[in-house]
Amino acid sequence: MAETTLETPVETHRPRRIKWGAIGDHTVLILGALLMMIPPLLALTTASHDAVTIHREGLQLTLGDNLGKNFHAAMFEKGGFTQTVDGTLMLMNSFILGIGFAMGKIIISMMAAYAIVYFRLRFATLAFWVIFTTLLLPLEVRILPSYEAIQKLGLTNTYTGLIVPLIASATGTFFFRQFFMSVPEELAEAARIDGAGPWKFFVDILVPLSRTMIAAIFIIMFVFGWNQYLWPTLITTDESFFTLVRGIKQIVLSYTDSQIPEHGQALALAIVAMIPPVAIVVFFQNWFVKGLTESDK
Amino acid sequence: MKRAGFDNIWLPVALLLPQLMIIAIFFYWPAGWALQSSFYLQDPFGFGSTFVGGENYTSLVGNDQYKRVAGFTIIYSVLVTFFSLAIALLLAVKADKVIRGAKTYRTLLMWVYAIAPPVAGFMGILFFDQSTGPLTKFFQMFGWDFKLGVDYNATATAMVIVAVWKQIPVNFIFFLSGLQSIPRSVREATMIDNRSATGRFWQVTFPLLAPTAFFLLIINITYALFDTFGIIDALMKGEPGNNPMTLVYKVYLDGFRGNDLGGSSAQSVILMVLVLLLTVFQFRLVERRIHYT
Numbered sequence: 001m002a003e004t005t006l007e008t009p010v011e012t013h014r015p016r017r018i019k020w021g022a023i024g025d026h027t028v029l030i031l032g033a034l035l036m037m038i039p040p041l042l043a044l045t046t047a048s049h050d051a052v053t054i055h056r057e058g059l060q061l062t063l064g065d066n067l068g069k070n071f072h073a074a075m076f077e078k079g080g081f082t083q084t085v086d087g088t089l090m091l092m093n094s095f096i097l098g099i100g101f102a103m104g105k106i107i108i109s110m111m112a113a114y115a116i117v118y119f120r121l122r123f124a125t126l127a128f129w130v131i132f133t134t135l136l137l138p139l140e141v142r143i144l145p146s147y148e149a150i151q152k153l154g155l156t157n158t159y160t161g162l163i164v165p166l167i168a169s170a171t172g173t174f175f176f177r178q179f180f181m182s183v184p185e186e187l188a189e190a191a192r193i194d195g196a197g198p199w200k201f202f203v204d205i206l207v208p209l210s211r212t213m214i215a216a217i218f219i220i221m222f223v224f225g226w227n228q229y230l231w232p233t234l235i236t237t238d239e240s241f242f243t244l245v246r247g248i249k250q251i252v253l254s255y256t257d258s259q260i261p262e263h264g265q266a267l268a269l270a271i272v273a274m275i276p277p278v279a280i281v282v283f284f285q286n287w288f289v290k291g292l293t294e295s296d297k
Numbered sequence: 298m299k300r301a302g303f304d305n306i307w308l309p310v311a312l313l314l315p316q317l318m319i320i321a322i323f324f325y326w327p328a329g330w331a332l333q334s335s336f337y338l339q340d341p342f343g344f345g346s347t348f349v350g351g352e353n354y355t356s357l358v359g360n361d362q363y364k365r366v367a368g369f370t371i372i373y374s375v376l377v378t379f380f381s382l383a384i385a386l387l388l389a390v391k392a393d394k395v396i397r398g399a400k401t402y403r404t405l406l407m408w409v410y411a412i413a414p415p416v417a418g419f420m421g422i423l424f425f426d427q428s429t430g431p432l433t434k435f436f437q438m439f440g441w442d443f444k445l446g447v448d449y450n451a452t453a454t455a456m457v458i459v460a461v462w463k464q465i466p467v468n469f470i471f472f473l474s475g476l477q478s479i480p481r482s483v484r485e486a487t488m489i490d491n492r493s494a495t496g497r498f499w500q501v502t503f504p505l506l507a508p509t510a511f512f513l514l515i516i517n518i519t520y521a522l523f524d525t526f527g528i529i530d531a532l533m534k535g536e537p538g539n540n541p542m543t544l545v546y547k548v549y550l551d552g553f554r555g556n557d558l559g560g561s562s563a564q565s566v567i568l569m570v571l572v573l574l575l576t577v578f579q580f581r582l583v584e585r586r587i588h589y590t
Contacts (some may be wrong), residue, residue, distance in 0.1 A: 021494075025391045026398075032388040033405040036465065039420045040412070046423070058429025112316035115309035120302040127313055134324050136576045140523040140545050141568045144552040144561050145327035145334070153322075168323035173316060188302075198303040227413035229527040234553065245413040249531060263423070270416050277411035282404060289407075292467075293474040 040274065047071070047267035054263045066264060074268040085239040085247065087269055094226055094243040094273070100163045101225030102218045109172030110210070114202055116173075117180040118188060134170045139231060147234050157238040166231060172217060178294075179213050180206070216291025219284050223277040244273035328569070331562045339558035346559070353563035363547070363564075370543045373457060374521035381461045382513060385468030386506075390498065392469075393476040403473065410466035414524060418531025421459040425451075425532075432458070446534060453541040456532055460525045467520075468513055475509035476502070515579045519572070544568055 046060045048067035053060065075087035115121070116128055139146060146165055155161030183206070191201040207214075232246035242250070248269060281288050303309075335353055337346040357363050392402050409417075424432045425445040436443040436451075443451045479502065487501040523545055533540040537550055544564065552561030 022395065025395050028387065028391045029395065029398075029402045029406075032384070032391075032465075033402060035462070036406055036409045039417075039424065039462070040409075043420050043423075056429075058426050059423055059431060108315045108319065111312040115312035118302055119309035120304055121306075121309050124309075127317065131316060131320060134320055136573055137324070137328060137569055138519070138523050138572070140526065141548075141565055141572055142324075142327045142331055143545075143549065144558070144565060145331040146323060147553075148330065149323060149327045164319060165323040168319045170316075170320075192303075198305050198308055201303075223411050227411075229413065229415045229530070230549070245415055245527075248415060248419060249535065266419070267423075270419055273416050274412050277413075278408055281411040282408050285404060285407070289470055289474065292470060 040271075043267050044271055047264050047271060049264055051262050051264055055261060067268075070264040070268040071272075073262075074265045074272065077265075085242055087244070087272060089240065090242050090244045090247045090269075091272060093241060094245065094276070096159055097162055097228065097232070097243050098222045098226035098276070100159065101166055101228075102221035104163060105167050105172045105221050106214055106217060108167060109170070110176050110207070110214075112173045113176035113180055114206065117177055118198065118202075131170045131173055134168060135174060139166065139169070143230060143234065146231075150235060156235055157241050159241070161235050162232060162241065163225075166225065166228065172221070175217055175291075175294075176210070176213070179210060183209065212287065213291070215284065216287040216294075219280055219288045220291050222280060226277045244269065248273060331565045331569075334558055335562035335566045337559050339556075349559070353559045354567075357560065357563055357567070366542055366544060366547045369453065369541045370522065373453070373460075373525075373541070373543060374518050376457045377460045377464065377521040377525070378514065378517040380457070381464035381517060382468055382510070384461070385465045386472050386510075388465070389469050389472035389476055390502075392473055406469050407466040409463065410470070412463065414463060414527030415531045416527075417459050417463045418528040421455055421528070421532055422534070425455045445532065446536065446538075446540065449539060449541055452532060456525070456529055456541065459528050459532065460521065463525075463528065464517060464520055468517065471509055471513055471516075472506065475506050479505050512579070515575055518575060522568075522571075 042059045042061070045063055046054055046058075047070050049060050049064035050066045050069075053064070075091075078084060078086050112127075112131060116124055116131075121127070150156055150161045150165060153161075155164075187205060187209075188201060191205055196204070226243075227245055228243070229245050232241075232243050233249075236242060236246060239247070239250075248266070334346070336348060336350060338349045338352070339346045388406055392399060392406065395402065422445070424430050425443070426433060427444055427447075430445070432455075433443045433445070436454075441451075442448070443454075445451055445455055483501070483505070487497050491497045491500065522543065525543065526545055526549070529542055529546050533542070537546075542550070545568065548561050548564045548568065551557045551564065555561075
């Protein structure tokens, strides 16, 4: 904005130059947008063709007439190795993982952050370090021992085993700690003078105050949980616990093993796996961007 | 901690307990166990284990395959980080400049963030298909017999391209928000001092973006090391063979398919140390960031 207000008087003598510059900017942006848009769009158009066409000619630029058929087959026909899982079940599992992870993470980390920020505790510093050390090591680094732990607890092929170990990292706690620190001191003092206990202050004042933050972190965590791959691959061997993202490889492999690979159906499934996280990010993009850029500082 | 804190004792303990328990069971126990088993040699049939000291580590150092994987991981991280940062920076600078359609561009450029890595990898398989893939044909135009899953360099190239594509949105979002936080007064002052847009960018905007870029550097290295697992797994179609892979993929492969518990744990510990070093580096940068503002 600032640039145009300043540049206009200078550039009035040479109106052409500013125009070329703007055209260049738009060209770069359009090329960038195309780069990001084309692969998923081609996946969609290709998903509308029958298996033979895709097998012979690869990706398709035009819409065919098998879109409904492929989506129907992907969602309702049992596939996979044991023929027990369909797209609908995997979609449900993906929602359980995404929502369960996001909610669990928010509740647990808000409580912990509240305890660390608002209470005079002798071991607060110790708790802080014990919790924040977890920021250092992502799950992928300790994947094998984490799997062993889950196995010893008998939690393989359960939603608990799928969700809870992913929560064992302090990203959410760190995020809420930062936010609580920025809440004015006077608020807690005023609440205390008015006779509100710590629990009442938390539930009636702090939680409503954090609504935007909660929404932002929910979006990020939902997408993170939905897109998990390595952990669900290890923990769920029973196909009825497959999420879309975890199941997609198995499904692709079992499709490609056949004479003519059912790539249309596999692509339809891939598109179903993309839609919910993409929709939530696009519709709530202001919250999402705010949460992303502020949580990592 | 707030000055006006509450004095209650049992409430904070109860509030902290769930988080501490989850961390203890799913973080400290596994991490400690990895450290311990990295010093043992596990019997492949599950009959106990023997203490071998640092043998798991020393055998890694002398292992050619491990060196090859480590080498690939470094090249891969550098390429993915560099290209995704460079493309995202260019797009963010342009998106910050335009007035018309700024919001539409932002949406179109960031939504790929939400696509899961293995799904991106699966689309990559079709783009790099041996007989019909459009990008395969593109490389063949230059006389490169591009064979995904067969030719080491071809598979590596496909992995880099998909990983860069998937990472552009995050970098774009951070660069754009960094650009937009540059105060109006600074922009106007440089406008008066420097007529050339390129000069303005390198002399003023880029240094002001440096903290964001440093921060993104760490984020991108971490991404290339860990979050690309799904892309790599999808593109090699579950057949490691002679294909390139990253260190994390090898931890998975040795631990879960090769049943080499000790070796896999030693690799895990090496990765932990690597991440710790990166984090220390990052914390020092965060301190620098505070001094900037």
